[in-house]
Amino acid sequence: MPSFATSVLVGAVGITLLTLSTVRAEEPPHVAAIALAEQPWALNLDITGYRVQVDGVKPDGRRYFFAPNNAASMQLSITLETISGQATEQGCTAHLGRISQTSPTHTKQNITHYEIRHVPVVEYLAPEPSGTYPAQLHLFACVPQGNVYADIHLSKTGVMAGDDVRLQAVLRSLEIVPAGPPSSLDHFRAGSAPYLQGKFRQAIPHYEQALALEQAHSTLDKAIWRLLVHNLGTAYGMAGDLRRAKITLDYGLSEDPANALFHYHLARTYAEMNERDKAMQSLHAAFRTPQHQDLSEHLPDPRQDTSCRRLMLDPTFRNLTESLMQPAI
Numbered sequence: 001m002p003s004f005a006t007s008v009l010v011g012a013v014g015i016t017l018l019t020l021s022t023v024r025a026e027e028p029p030h031v032a033a034i035a036l037a038e039q040p041w042a043l044n045l046d047i048t049g050y051r052v053q054v055d056g057v058k059p060d061g062r063r064y065f066f067a068p069n070n071a072a073s074m075q076l077s078i079t080l081e082t083i084s085g086q087a088t089e090q091g092c093t094a095h096l097g098r099i100s101q102t103s104p105t106h107t108k109q110n111i112t113h114y115e116i117r118h119v120p121v122v123e124y125l126a127p128e129p130s131g132t133y134p135a136q137l138h139l140f141a142c143v144p145q146g147n148v149y150a151d152i153h154l155s156k157t158g159v160m161a162g163d164d165v166r167l168q169a170v171l172r173s174l175e176i177v178p179a180g181p182p183s184s185l186d187h188f189r190a191g192s193a194p195y196l197q198g199k200f201r202q203a204i205p206h207y208e209q210a211l212a213l214e215q216a217h218s219t220l221d222k223a224i225w226r227l228l229v230h231n232l233g234t235a236y237g238m239a240g241d242l243r244r245a246k247i248t249l250d251y252g253l254s255e256d257p258a259n260a261l262f263h264y265h266l267a268r269t270y271a272e273m274n275e276r277d278k279a280m281q282s283l284h285a286a287f288r289t290p291q292h293q294d295l296s297e298h299l300p301d302p303r304q305d306t307s308c309r310r311l312m313l314d315p316t317f318r319n320l321t322e323s324l325m326q327p328a329i
Contacts, residue, residue: 031173034065034078036148037182037190037206043078043143043150046173050076057189059196073157076170080150087149089120092142095149096122099140116171119143125159134158139167145176184213184220188228191235200235207232211248226252226259233265237272237307245269260289264299268307276311280320287324301325 032052035042050067058064063080099122100111110125119141127135137159143150152174154167182190191206210228214220220228229252236245249266252259267282283302302308302321311317 032065032067033177033179034063034080034150035179035182035186036063036080036082037186039146039148040179041145041176042179043080043145044173044175044177045076045078045170047076047170050074057193059193061193072166074167075153075155077153078150080148082148085147087144087147089144091149092120092144095142095151096120096140100124116141116168117174119171119174121168121171123164137163137167139164139171141171141174143174143176182209184210184228185224187213188220188224192231195231195235198238200238203235204232204239207235226256226261229256230261230265233262233269237265237269242269242272246273258289260286260299263289264302267302268305271305271308271311274310276314276317279308279311280317283320283324 028048029046030048030050031044032047033042033044034055047067049072050069052065052067054064054066056064061082063078065078066076068075096113100113103111103124104126110127112123114121114123122140123138125135125137134157137156139152139154141152141154143152152171154170156163156167187206187210191203191210194200194202195207207228210220211232214225214228218225229248233245233248233252236242236248246266246269249262249269252262253266256262263282263286267279267286270276270279270282286299303312303318303325308317308321312321
């Protein structure tokens with residue numbers, strides 16, 4: 001995949017993983033539902049007082065959720081990981097056992113094992129040996145569900161009496177509930193994980209569903225919508241489905257006609273189809289649209305683009321690319 005696509009995708013991941021919340025004077029009850037788009041269930045937790053900072057899918061496909069409670073110096077993280085077989089209670093026990101074994105040496109005498117509503121928990125206090133920093137209280141829990149492990153970590157810095165009860169209260173609120181229908185953002189996140197790994201055929205179904213939902217009822221931020229169209233068009237192209245790549249990019253341009261990247265990718269698609277005149281028209285539009293001047297990074301050099309390699313043998317096409325890449329005066 002060309003480097004320019006990678007750079008755009010990095011932006012996609014940052015946008016899909018990062019969610020900043022606003023500060024409120026009141027603290028209404030806040031229940032978070034953490035789910036994977038392909039699973040029929042969600043993990044519910046009462047996170048009142050916590051502020052969601054990260055909520056998305058990592059490049060390896062794991063769902064990751066992170067929320068600190070800055071007022072109480074507490075942090076909550078949740079990871080949902082799909083495995084090839086069945087997730088089991090024995091697997092959770094082994095996982096928590098490894099956490100116990102790899103905990104810092106000076107904490108081992110403080111490790112306790114117990115259950116909260118049948119959920120196994122490992123708890124330990126990690127005092128700072130030199131006394132320079134406050135001690136940290138850690139709770140780790142594991143929930144098996146179908147072919148997914150839910151790994152939950154709660155921590156508190158500067159431990160006081162009753163802090164363990166406050167952390168345990170979060171785990172006591174844990175419920176497995178039926179998941180609602182995945183949103184277009186859920187599908188976008190799910191598609192971006194395999195896309196980042198170059199698994200374009202795996203990314204396409206989720207991106208298709210995200211785009212279909214957006215066409216029916218738009219809910220995505222404009223920047224994420226643009227990335228969805230870009231990534232789906234690129235995924236089709238990389239999978240060899242040039243017809244669908246063209247359809248996707250045409251749709252994107254019908255909604256966002258000044259999008260320089262859409263024009264550029266459409267030019268690449270036409271070049272792969274060996275349609276010289278249409279490729280030239282799209283290239284010209286990409287480099288002459290006002291939006292091109294606003295891009296934080298310049299468009300790629302079509303002379304170096306492998307999709308254009310065949311057309312670069314054509315003098316007319318080559319002359320156009322040379323003229324487009326001339327510095328502005």
